[in-house]
Amino acid sequence: MYTINKTKLPGCVEIIPNIFDDHRGTSIKLYHSEIFKSLGIKDVLKEVLCVKSHKNVLRGLHYQKPPFCQAKLVSCLRGSIFDVVVDIRENSPTYGKFECFHIDSKKNNIVYVPVGFAHGYLVLEDDTIVLYNMSEIYSPEHEGGIRWDSLSIPWPIKNPILSDKDMNLPPFNDSIRISLNKRKR
Numbered sequence: 001m002y003t004i005n006k007t008k009l010p011g012c013v014e015i016i017p018n019i020f021d022d023h024r025g026t027s028i029k030l031y032h033s034e035i036f037k038s039l040g041i042k043d044v045l046k047e048v049l050c051v052k053s054h055k056n057v058l059r060g061l062h063y064q065k066p067p068f069c070q071a072k073l074v075s076c077l078r079g080s081i082f083d084v085v086v087d088i089r090e091n092s093p094t095y096g097k098f099e100c101f102h103i104d105s106k107k108n109n110i111v112y113v114p115v116g117f118a119h120g121y122l123v124l125e126d127d128t129i130v131l132y133n134m135s136e137i138y139s140p141e142h143e144g145g146i147r148w149d150s151l152s153i154p155w156p157i158k159n160p161i162l163s164d165k166d167m168n169l170p171p172f173n174d175s176i177r178i179s180l181n182k183r184k185r
C-alpha cells in the first residue's frame with residue numbers, strides 16, 4: 001500500500017502512497033495508523049496545519065525545543081515544494097547532515113520528519129498547499145530556527161521571500177542540538 005524510501009538520516013523516510021484512481025477521480029491514503037506505526041511513526045495528530053504559499057516563499061528552517069519537540073508528516077495537496085530536513089539530534093551520527101526532497105502533489109509523496117530535525121521548504125509553484133501533521137502542539141516559546149542559507153543546502157533560488165522572523169534566524173552552529181531525553185513524552 002506504501003512504498004518507503006529510506007534516507008541517509010536514520011528515522012527520516014519518504015513515503016509514496018498507492019493511488020486509487022477511477023473514472024470519478026483519485027483517492028490517496030495520507031495516513032494509516034497501523035502501517036505508519038510499523039515504520040516508527042505514531043501520534044502525529046496533535047496539530048494539523050494546512051499552509052498556502054506563493055511561489056518562491058521559503059519557510060524555515062524551524063524546530064521546536066524540548067519538551068515540545070515535534071515530529072511531522074509533510075505532504076503537498078497542490079503544487080510542489082523543495083523540502084529540506086536537517087538532523088540536529090544530539091549524538092546522532094548524522095548530526096548536521098541534511099536531506100532534500102521534491103514533494104509534489106502529482107507524486108503524492110509524504111516526508112516523515114522525526115523529532116530532533118529542523119525543517120524548511122521552498123515553494124516551487126503559486127498557490128501551493130502544504131499539509132503537516134504534527135506530534136506536538138505549536139509552542140512559540142519553544143521555537144528554534146536556523147538561517148536557511150547557512151548550510152550548503154542546494155536551494156534552487158538566491159532571493160526567496162522570507163518572513164521577518166526567518167530573515168533574522170541565527171546561522172547553523174554546533175550549539176543547535178536537541179537532546180531527545182528532554183522530551184515531554
Ligand SMILES: Cc1cn([C@H]2C[C@H](O)[C@@H](COP(=O)(O)OP(=O)(O)O[C@H]3O[C@@H](C)C(=O)[C@@H](O)[C@H]3O)O2)c(=O)[nH]c1=O
Nearest residue numbers: 047049051059060061062063119120121132137138163
Ligand atoms: C507553525 C504554526 C504556526 N501557527 C501560527 C502562528 C502564526 O500566527 C502563524 C504563522 O506562523 P509561522 O510564521 O511560524 O509559520 P511558518 O513560518 O509557516 O512555520 C512553519 O514552517 C515550516 C517550515 C515548519 O516546519 C512548520 O512546523 C512551521 O514551523 O501561524 C500555529 O498556530 N501553529 C503552528 O504549528
